[in-house]
Amino acid sequence: MQNFRHMIRKVRCDNTDYEELKLDSEEKTFSPNLWFYQNKMKSRPDDVSIEELQNELFGNYTSQEKMHAYIQWLFPTQEIGTNSEAYVLTPEEIKLFRKDEMAKDRLLKSYRLMLDFYGMKLLDEKTGEVCRADNWRERFENLDRNTHNNLRITRILKCLGILGFQHYQAPLVHFFLEETLVNGNLPSLKRSVLDYFIFSVLDRSERKVLIRFAFEKFKPKEEFVWCPKRIQSRFFREMNH
Numbered sequence: 741m742q743n744f745r746h747m748i749r750k751v752r753c754d755n756t757d758y759e760e761l762k763l764d765s766e767e768k769t770f771s772p773n774l775w776f777y778q779n780k781m782k783s784r785p786d787d788v789s790i791e792e793l794q795n796e797l798f799g800n801y802t803s804q805e806k807m808h809a810y811i812q813w814l815f816p817t818q819e820i821g822t823n824s825e826a827y828v829l830t831p832e833e834i835k836l837f838r839k840d841e842m843a844k845d846r847l848l849k850s851y852r853l854m855l856d857f858y859g860m861k862l863l864d865e866k867t868g869e870v871c872r873a874d875n876w877r878e879r880f881e882n883l884d885r886n887t888h889n890n891l892r893i894t895r896i897l898k899c900l901g902i903l904g905f906q907h908y909q910a911p912l913v914h915f916f917l918e919e920t921l922v923n924g925n926l927p928s929l930k931r932s933v934l935d936y937f938i939f940s941v942l943d944r945s946e947r948k949v950l951i952r953f954a955f956e957k958f959k960p961k962e963e964f965v966w967c968p969k970r971i972q973s974r975f976f977r978e979m980n981h
Contacts, residue, residue, distance in 0.1 A: 772827045773816040774836055777843035783813040784825035790846055797853055804857045805882065811892050814850040815899035829902065838904040847903055854896060858883050860915070868908035870915050880925055890932035897940040910946040913937045917950065921957035934966050 775781035782789050786809055788796065793813070797804050812826035820828060829837075837843050852862055855870060859879025863869040873879070883889050893916075900908045916937060920930040934954060941947045951967050955975050958964045964972065 769830065769832050771830070771833045771836065773813075773829055774833050774840065774843060776813055777837070777846050778840065783810065785809060785823075794846070794849055794853060799856065801857060801879075801882070804854075805886060808888075811895060814847075814854075815892075815896050817895060817898045817902060819898075821895070834902055844904055847899075847905070851896070851900065851905070851908070854892070858889070858893075868905070868911040870911055880919075884926050884928045887928050890929055890936070893929075894932065894936045894940055897937060901940065901942040906942050909941045910943065910950060913941055913950055914953065917954055917957065921954060938966065 772781055776783060776790055779789055779791060783793060786793070786807075790813075793810055797807075797810065809823045809826070812821040812823045816827065816829045818829050818834075837847075848865070855861055856873060857879065859873050859876035860870050861873045863871050893912075897909055897912060900906065900912075913933065916926070916929060916933045919925045920927070920933050938947060938950050938954065941950060951971075952975055954966060955961070955964055955972060956979065961972075
């Protein structure tokens with residue numbers, strides 16, 4: 741996860757001349773992930789556009805579970821996945837994607853699609869707050885049974901952080917911490933939430949808040965290994981103050 745966060749720190753978006761970058765990158769640089777989200781390129785190997793894929797998958801839980809090639813197209817990152825015909829994001833693509841409102845709107849739709857698949861929904865587009873959907877029991881059972889979705893969620897979290905939705909990361913992780921550590925749901929997901937989901941969050945202060953919440957809710961405390969003992973001691977003192 742440190743490698744992931746290090747790669748993102750290398751991407752500098754705020755000081756980029758967008759028009760100059762647009763001319764350099766869109767015309768000269770191969771940008772398949774951006775083109776896919778601009779509806780200019782179809783996914784491989786399925787040969788479907790972003791709009792076709794989203795329409796085909798939404799609510800089609802069997803396809804979402806059994807198909808695997810689509811996840812890297814919907815949520816590209818800088819890391820290689822299992823679909824050899826998908827592409828990793830380049831720094832130029834990331835900068836351009838973050839400036840493209842239509843592409844970001846489509847990414848948000850992809851996020852809603854996957855939340856629905858997992859029995860969740862987006863409550864607030866500004867804050868990223870999520871909650872259970874009406875069919876959460878059925879979808880939680882599927883999520884707990886099919887643990888490859890743990891990797892998918894890690895990818896989704898990373899993609900959100902990379903492509904302009906960093907503020908959505910912590911609310912999603914907090915939701916899963918609440919469900920696993922407080923409500924006792926999704927036992928097969930618990931380890932991934934602690935090992936991977938928390939540390940996919942790019943904002944350091946938000947990671948600290950999540951780690952503290954996890955420590956407060958985790959039992960037994962002596963088995964908590966996701967921060968140093970000196971930090972745990974400080975948490976104890978603050979909790980008992």
